[in-house]
Amino acid sequence: MRFKILFLTCLAFLVACKNSNKTEDVSTISKPEIEIDLQKQINDCENQLEIAVPKLTDLTKHPRLIETDATEWKQVGNHKLIWTSGFYPGVLWYAYDVTGNKRWKDEAIKRTEVFEDFKNITEHHDIGFMMFPAYGLGYKIGGKKEYKDILLTSAASLASRFNPNVGTIKSWSNKMHPRWQQHITIIDNMLNLELLFWAAKHGGDKKFYDIAVKHAETTMKNHFRDDYTSWHVLEYDSINGNILNRHTKQGYADDSRWSRGQAWGVYGYTMVYKETKDKKFLDFAQKITDAYLDLLPEDMVPAWDFDVQSDPNEEKDASAAAIVASALLDLSTLVEYETDQKRYYNAAVKMLKSLGSENYSGVGKADSFLLHSTGAKSLGHEIDVALIYADYYYIEALSRLKKIKTNNKL
Structure with missing residues (x-):
């Protein structure tokens, strides 16, 4: 009996030690x-705005870049093929979030609502990048509940590009990128899944959630090397889902480790775990x-x-x-x-x-x-x-x- 008690006491101690690192x-x-001077960096952002x-007064354009050695934003037209349009209103929504300055909310609304027609884009996957930083943050940060239907329609447009034979959402059109002839998926596409997860939680079709999870699973299986670095572009056979090519368009070489591509993966899989609580995605994100x-x-x-x-x-x-x-x-x-x-x-x-x-x-x-x-x-x-x-x-x-x-x- 004393041996049994001693054994159980030791076992409890070992379990406690094992769990001591858990929070x-x-x-x-x-x-x-x-340490960081967070308020200074927030103030710097507001001063820059x-x-x-x-x-930045032309509502038909949005800021995209400042050229080397230039000082002002180069603006591009609000065209449905320009994937960066949602980021400027997103910046303004976050400025309102971190400062409480209503000026930025008013400006964000003005810069968001010019994109409503983009909710029907089906030509490419970037509708997530375009609509969620604008309308998604407007809903969450700005309390603009009237944006809900626009976001749900946007999610349906994105979901229309899902190919069940492949298990991913098609990213680019072959006409725009003729190097690839069939189903193209890029690592950037992981961030568009946030729109689908949001829609599934806010009255959208349950298939939005299922599509997002399947896309993440397929990308996790095929898009990463043994050292957990990412390719940029995968081309799949549209009919049988076989992998035809692994390439990198914006990196140094097809087999190189493009840093922003890896960043998209880090952000994407962290978000997928946050939305699903499936531990396989947490393990992969880490x-x-x-x-x-x-x-x-x-x-x-x-x-x-x-x-x-x-x-x-x-x-x-x-x-x-x-x-x-x-x-x-x-x-x-x-x-x-x-x-x-x-x-x-x-x-x-x-x-x-x-x-x-x-x-x-x-x-x-x-x-x-x-x-x-x-x-x-x-x-x-x-x-x-x-x-x-x-x-x-x-x-x-x-x-x-x-x-x-x-x-x-x-």
Whole structure:
């Protein structure tokens, strides 16, 4: 009997030790190792908007980039094939969120509602990028409940591109990208799934959820190498779903590790786990996140492709850093173990601190929040510029960090 009691006591002690690394409330970040002047970085964003917004008055256009050595946003037409249109209203919604300044809400409404007709786009997958930062944030942050039907219609348009033979949503049209003749899926498409998850929770067809999960499962199976880095483009046989080609369009080479592509994956799978609570997606999100973090330079901002990073003359991509910083803050509240929680949180803060520094901030240099992003060097454009989606994910990350700090009194 005494032996049995001793055995049970030891067993209980071992279980307690094993579980001691778990956090009871994963929304609590304790003892952060890296400090950041969050309010200054938020103030910097608002000050930049004070400069830029009075110049951006044409509602038929939206800001896309600031060219190297230029200071003002280059605007492009609000065309249904231009995937970046939703990010500027999204920036304004987050500005309202982090400052409470109603001016930004009023401006966000004005810049959002010019895109209502985009809800019927079926020519490509980017309707998620175009509609959710604008109408989705307007619904969540701005309380604009009348945007619900627009978002549900947008989700139905996106879902129409799902091919059950392949198990993914088709990304690009073959007419626009003739290199590939059949069903094309790019890693970027993971972020469009957020629109489907939202719609499924807000009165949309249940198939939206099922399509999003199936797309994530198929991409998880096929889009990543053994080292958990990502290809950019997969071409599938439209009839039998077989993989025909694995390529990279915006990276250094077909088999190279394009840094923003990896960033899309980190953000996408973190979001999918957040929406599904399926542990296989959390496990995968951590694996591809760790692969990304292991490849980073000291300042936490990658080169535009990890395979050229050893060359100091290669351009950086601040947009990739902003995307991952935002994702890591979410991931830090979702992981099971406190050690991972702290690791991801501190990595995110370090990224944001670097992005807000003199090295990457647009303050005093241009109208953007951030400089030194690279959109598509392999295609010969958007090289070492400011990009509107870099600013979007940066201010989203600041918003997420503010909520964590407020909730946990850090």
